[in-house]
Amino acid sequence: MCCVSQRETMEVKSEVSTFLEEEKMVRQEEEEEEDIVCLDEAFFINDNYHLTTYTFGSHVLQLFCLQSASTDFDLTGQLVWPGAMLLNDYLSKNAEMLQGCSMIELGSGVGITGMLCSRFCHQILLTDHNDEVLKILRRNIELNTSSENPSCCAALEAEKLEWGNSDHINSILHKYPGEQLLRNRGSGHCKFILAYVSRAKMMDSMVITEATRHGMLINEVSGTRSVVANLEGVIFEITLC
Numbered sequence: 001m002c003c004v005s006q007r008e009t010m011e012v013k014s015e016v017s018t019f020l021e022e023e024k025m026v027r028q029e030e031e032e033e034e035d036i037v038c039l040d041e042a043f044f045i046n047d048n049y050h051l052t053t054y055t056f057g058s059h060v061l062q063l064f065c066l067q068s069a070s071t072d073f074d075l076t077g078q079l080v081w082p083g084a085m086l087l088n089d090y091l092s093k094n095a096e097m098l099q100g101c102s103m104i105e106l107g108s109g110v111g112i113t114g115m116l117c118s119r120f121c122h123q124i125l126l127t128d129h130n131d132e133v134l135k136i137l138r139r140n141i142e143l144n145t146s147s148e149n150p151s152c153c154a155a156l157e158a159e160k161l162e163w164g165n166s167d168h169i170n171s172i173l174h175k176y177p178g179e180q181l182l183r184n185r186g187s188g189h190c191k192f193i194l195a196y197v198s199r200a201k202m203m204d205s206m207v208i209t210e211a212t213r214h215g216m217l218i219n220e221v222s223g224t225r226s227v228v229a230n231l232e233g234v235i236f237e238i239t240l241c
Contacts, residue, residue, distance in 0.1 A: 045075065045132055054080070054112060056092035059119055063140040065110040077109035077133035082228040084109070087195035088116050090224060090235050095120045106163060109133060111140045118144065118156055125176060127161035129168075134160060192238040194218075197231045207236075215241050 049064035066079040091098065091113070098120040105114045108126035110133075118124055126141070128134050141156045159175070161168045198204050211218040217239045224235035 046078070047132075047136075049078075049136060052080075054085075054088075056088045056116060059092055059116060061112060061115050061144075063110055063112060063115060063143065064136055065112075075130065075132055077107065077128055077130055078136060080110060080112050081197075082231055082233065083195045083197045084112050086197060086226065086228045086233040086235070087113055087193065089226075090193070090195065090221075091116060106161065108137055108158070111137045111144075111158075114156065115140065115144050123155045124157070125172070126156065126158045127172075128158075129160060129162035129165075131160070134158060190240050194236040194238055195233060196236055197228060197233040199231065211238060217241050 046066060048066065050067060051062060051064055052067075054061045054063075068079065098117055101121050102123040103114075103117055103121050104125045104127065105117075106127055108114050108128050111126050114124050114126040126137060128137055137158050141158055145156055157176075159168075159172050161172060196207060208218055219237050221235040221237055224233075226233055
């Protein structure tokens with residue numbers, strides 16, 4: 001006859017309980033692993049571009065773009081945003097400020113602003129940091145500089161540029177030695193035109209506050225307040241102090 005003490009019985013129960021708990025955790029981990037699906041970046045890329053016509057004053061532009069936003073992997077540059085519509089409307093009415101100028105555009109996206117400015121400027125460099133966006137930007141440059149489109153008078157180029165990336169900046173300066181805007185970034189040398197579209201009231205005052213905090217003089221351009229895509233927009237001129 002075998003006698004088992006109460007202590008031994010409890011120890012066996014504890015070991016069995018621990019074993020069952022470990023088995024349960026293993027099964028849960030296996031089930032979780034089965035639920036994990038690894039998606040390549042290409043899964044999120046939407047390149048269903050449509051040839052779209054935009055009119056700003058007497059200027060008619062055609063370019064390829066998406067009709068709705070794709071925000072995955074920072075692909076917001078694949079479509080035309082309300083801010084670009086506001087900016088182009090302002091530039092089309094004040095084209096004299098661009099006559100004969102050389103211009104660099106930051107965050108060009110599909111290039112709608114650069115394409116308009118090519119009607120007035122001498123030379124334009126369009127930039128974006130996203131490789132997928134650069135593909136459609138270069139496609140639109142090719143479309144708008146073809147022999148069938150005599151409206152474009154400026155030389156249009158596209159390069160990769162992430163804001164603040166010194167390697168990208170140096171590469172552009174090496175390739176375009178006359179690009180003075182990137183060289184003369186100090187006080188009094190640069191003026192920026194900002195087309196601001198209000199999406200949240202709390203952000204409106206922050207735009208002016210942050211610009212001032214970083215040593216910029218920001219002024220609203222009189223008469224530029226308007227409604228774009230049901231959003232209130234305004235043009236600011238920003239100068240480095």
